Amino acid sequence: MKWFRQRKAKENKPSGSLQLNSPSQSKGGYYEQLAREYLEQQGLSCIKQNFRCKLGEIDLIMQDKHYLIFVEVRYRKSEQYGGAVASISYDKQQKLVRAASFYLSHTQQHNRLACRFDVVTFNQNKPNWIQSAFDAEPL
Numbered sequence: 001m002k003w004f005r006q007r008k009a010k011e012n013k014p015s016g017s018l019q020l021n022s023p024s025q026s027k028g029g030y031y032e033q034l035a036r037e038y039l040e041q042q043g044l045s046c047i048k049q050n051f052r053c054k055l056g057e058i059d060l061i062m063q064d065k066h067y068l069i070f071v072e073v074r075y076r077k078s079e080q081y082g083g084a085v086a087s088i089s090y091d092k093q094q095k096l097v098r099a100a101s102f103y104l105s106h107t108q109q110h111n112r113l114a115c116r117f118d119v120v121t122f123n124q125n126k127p128n129w130i131q132s133a134f135d136a137e138p139l
Helices: 002-011 023-041 090-106
Strands: 045-053 056-063 067-075 114-123 126-134
Touching: 023 045, 023 056, 023 067, 023 114, 023 126, 045 090, 056 090, 067 090, 090 114
Parallel strands: 067 114
Antiparallel strands: 045 056, 056 067, 114 126
């Protein structure tokens, strides 16, 4: 009975903003916010931040006049192992594509826009925006 009460108490916590538990999650949230602000300064509007579904996560979903843009944000302290861009493997790209497909299938309001996948990387807090970083291959 005690276990049930403890579990129930955890389930009933208010669902507020995203809770960041580890230092890397906190750092990731910081760079996602920097990327969002940078892209908004470039004229994009934010539709959703940290979209999560059973198929994966998308850091930012942005929109401009012609595109719905799915954005992956990456930061690496060092370029020693290829840097931030190199860390987006083919498998990661496919996971982003599947999550984007899920988002589109459950959101009718954006179906008329073309889509693309962008990447924002950070090197010493300076953003590097790579538009159309990769193509979505048919799944």
